[in-house]
Amino acid sequence: MGKDILFANRKIAEENKNRLRQYGVKAYDILGSIGSGKTTLIEKMIDLLSERGIKAGVIAGDVTGDDDYKKFVRHEVWAMNINTEKECHLDARLINHALESVDLGKLDIIFIENVGNLVCPVDFPLGTEKRVVVISVTEGDDMVRKHPLIFTQTDFTVLNKIDLAEIIEVDPNVILRDFERVNPHGRIFLTDAKHDVGIKELLSALIDEDV
Numbered sequence: 001m002g003k004d005i006l007f008a009n010r011k012i013a014e015e016n017k018n019r020l021r022q023y024g025v026k027a028y029d030i031l032g033s034i035g036s037g038k039t040t041l042i043e044k045m046i047d048l049l050s051e052r053g054i055k056a057g058v059i060a061g062d063v064t065g066d067d068d069y070k071k072f073v074r075h076e077v078w079a080m081n082i083n084t085e086k087e088c089h090l091d092a093r094l095i096n097h098a099l100e101s102v103d104l105g106k107l108d109i110i111f112i113e114n115v116g117n118l119v120c121p122v123d124f125p126l127g128t129e130k131r132v133v134v135i136s137v138t139e140g141d142d143m144v145r146k147h148p149l150i151f152t153q154t155d156f157t158v159l160n161k162i163d164l165a166e167i168i169e170v171d172p173n174v175i176l177r178d179f180e181r182v183n184p185h186g187r188i189f190l191t192d193a194k195h196d197v198g199i200k201e202l203l204s205a206l207i208d209e210d211v
């Protein structure tokens, strides 16, 4: 990866962070594999925030299509779709443009769903307050061993779909042990996004406020 590209990205990410702070908006970059549950988790968190009168918006990043965007819009929040075409990650410039097209004064929180994979997005910070990586038990018990880097460069990890662990015979403890080895001081949340398990704990940690 060209050092210049990474440097330029970091510079714009810094601009994004400053702009968001200026408006008191907290943004969260949600990374993770395809199908791990990023969209579902964000949908649940938006609803919890709406109940508390906190205004959330979403930027949906996908290689192509607007499936996730359409789901977010149904929650009656500000949403924007970004298709990266050939790129396997969002970058700070794309977010910079997105932030120009929204009235930040009307938002408290922005979730950014990154393109689904555990490799590319990690090198491209977007200027968010925190980064969260989402994996699920249905991807097997070796996710952390196969992609250790991403678990050290994100603030929180989510192990989702714990409701399916027994059915597919994956022991979450194996994943927890690997995580502890890779990131001894990191925080990991066990969730079942489909049935609202663990979402409040995750959201409270993210926004640093009890939900």
Ligand SMILES: Nc1nc2c(ncn2[C@@H]2O[C@H](COP(=O)(O)OP(=O)(O)O)[C@@H](O)[C@H]2O)c(=O)[nH]1
Binding pocket: 032, 033, 034, 035, 036, 037, 038, 039, 040, 041, 116, 160, 161, 162, 163, 164, 191, 192, 193, 194, 195
């Ligand atoms: N059983 C179960 N299904 C889930 C859970 N979270 C998400 N799903 C389902 O998994 C599929 C992919 O989820 P989605 O949120 O679109 O994943 P994304 O690709 O990471 O955004 C959808 O059919 C969800 O309903 C969960 O915790 N448990």
Ligand SMILES: [Mg+2]
Binding pocket: 038, 039, 040, 068, 113
């Ligand atoms: Mg999604």
